[in-house]
Amino acid sequence: MSQNNEVTLYGYFRSSCSYRTRIALNIKNIPYKQHIVSLIKGEHKTPEYQAIQPLGMVPALAIDGEVISQSMAIIEYLDETRPDVPLLPSDPKGRAKVREIAYAVAMDIQPVTNMRILQTLEDDKKKAEWVQKMTSHGFKGIETLLAKTAGKYCYGDSITLADLALVPQVYNAARFNVDMTPYPIISRVNAALLEHPAFKAAHPHAQPDTPEELRNK
Amino acid sequence: MSQNNEVTLYGYFRSSCSYRTRIALNIKNIPYKQHIVSLIKGEHKTPEYQAIQPLGMVPALAIDGEVISQSMAIIEYLDETRPDVPLLPSDPKGRAKVREIAYAVAMDIQPVTNMRILQTLEDDKKKAEWVQKMTSHGFKGIETLLAKTAGKYCYGDSITLADLALVPQVYNAARFNVDMTPYPIISRVNAALLEHPAFKAAHPHAQPDTPEELRNK
Structure with a gap:
């Protein structure tokens, strides 16, 4: 505590x-x-x-x-x-748009592609196919949302809750070889965010419990 | 529009x-x-x-x-x-507790028990078993959270975001015969909320697209 x-x-x-x-x-x-x-x-x-x-x-x-x-x-x-x-814009419409993108990740992709769901699937091929299907469906919609909202980041040029949701999901997508070609805005925003010190320090490969073989890879 | x-x-x-x-x-x-x-x-x-x-x-x-x-x-x-x-308390700690309960439904139960996931399961028996397993796991934790927060409703005696998340999930649980015996607080709060006119008017069995056989059942 x-x-x-x-x-x-x-x-x-x-x-x-x-x-x-x-x-x-x-x-x-x-x-x-x-x-x-x-x-x-x-x-x-x-x-x-x-x-x-x-x-x-x-x-x-x-x-x-x-x-x-x-x-x-x-x-x-x-x-x-x-x-x-701040991680949310000051105006309610902006806040709604940021939460919409964040929840499209946090409610529609993450819960159905996390470890507890994957453990119910029989083998690595089935797991990869499942993550690819669910992630692609979600990213397709998010790419369309970002076409209206993105600047340097998901919503204009300031880092928001949407960016905090997106980057870990793109990391997860890469683990399962999700084809990112159809999502140029997601890919561009993700690349910009990965350069930020707060994101670098939070990366799964830089944590106290990161296994040696993944460390700083 | x-x-x-x-x-x-x-x-x-x-x-x-x-x-x-x-x-x-x-x-x-x-x-x-x-x-x-x-x-x-x-x-x-x-x-x-x-x-x-x-x-x-x-x-x-x-x-x-x-x-x-x-x-x-x-x-x-x-x-x-x-x-x-208001649907959230005015203090940040209260808001956090309400969102915690709401998201325990909205991120951990609803996304893994909705139609698009159930459609991937082979038959009605498998669907029911899956919903029972995922809902019970979530409700067990939520019951423990509510033991500290609930009054008449999930968080004290005012209706909050947590109540709006909970009631539809209990409706879904009933459709799939989830045993509610281990969750007396959830059951009591749900019963109180179902009496409220705003919840009655929102019920799935009272909508324009409710099939005739379910109407007002």
């Missing part, structure tokens, strides 16, 4: 939702400790972890005397309490 | 996300027209609908000269622009 001003992120290097949350913490310059919850070892299913976070999912953030789970709830909380570097 | 003050909901009677959005519109006393997009007939996949809503999903809301999709983005927008009946 967080005490005083200490912030602890319970997460896993390869979890998209942990990755999003790390980016938010970095963008907002919030120092934090990492408590690793290895999904591959099933540490999220232990009574110890579920006492901290009853949903048994990562990430969770201990902050300001609370434990908050659900990456999107965490990021909205950080944006409300640490607004110096 | 919306013109002047007209609000149009593109939705489908049985879509959980359309149901959530109807509740929000009703709670906030926003008059709206319904434009039915039949998922069972594949109307969400037509070029006509995708010109309105590139993600090809319901719901979408034409309002204030914009078309917004993603139910949670729509509801946040309504809450920001029509705050008279």
Whole structure:
């Protein structure tokens, strides 16, 4: 639990939702400790972890005397309490457009392509086909949304919640060889974001629990 | 498209996300027209609908000269622009707790139990088993969260975003015979909400496209 001003992120290097949350913490310059919850070892299913976070999912953030789970709830909380570097536009229509893009990733792609779903599929070929199908369907729609909203990033030239959702999903897409050719705007925005120090420091290949063979690759 | 003050909901009677959005519109006393997009007939996949809503999903809301999709983005927008009946607490910690519960439904249960996922499963028995498994896992965690937050409703005695997410998921659970015995708080809160006029009017069995055999059942 967080005490005083200490912030602890319970997460896993390869979890998209942990990755999003790390980016938010970095963008907002919030120092934090990492408590690793290895999904591959099933540490999220232990009574110890579920006492901290009853949903048994990562990430969770201990902050300001609370434990908050659900990456999107965490990021909205950080944006409300640490607004110096905002992650949502100030106008309601802009906020709606950013949340629309973010949720198109966070509700329509991520939940159906994460480890707990892939574990139900029989082999690596089936897993790859499934991720390719679900990701392509989502990216096709997002590409059309971005054609109206993107500047340097998903929504104009400032980093928003939409960018925090998109980059981890593109990372996941690459793992499963999703063909990105039909999504030039997504690809361009993703490449620009990967150059940003907050995104670099949050990358799955630069975490305390990154396996040696993936480190900084 | 919306013109002047007209609000149009593109939705489908049985879509959980359309149901959530109807509740929000009703709670906030926003008059709206319904434009039915039949998922069972594949109307969400037509070029006509995708010109309105590139993600090809319901719901979408034409309002204030914009078309917004993603139910949670729509509801946040309504809450920001029509705050008279708020759907989020005023303090950031309360907002985080409400969003945590709402997203535990909207990101961890709904996306993996909706029609597009069920269509990939081979028969009705497999579909029911899948919905039972994914819903039970989510409800178990949510029940634990509600033990700390619930009053008459999910978060104290005011209706919030969490309630709008929960009720359609309990409706879906009933369709697939999910055993609700282990979730007395969810069951109690759901029963209280079903009595509310805004929830009654939004019910899937009371819509223009409700099939005759389900009407008001």
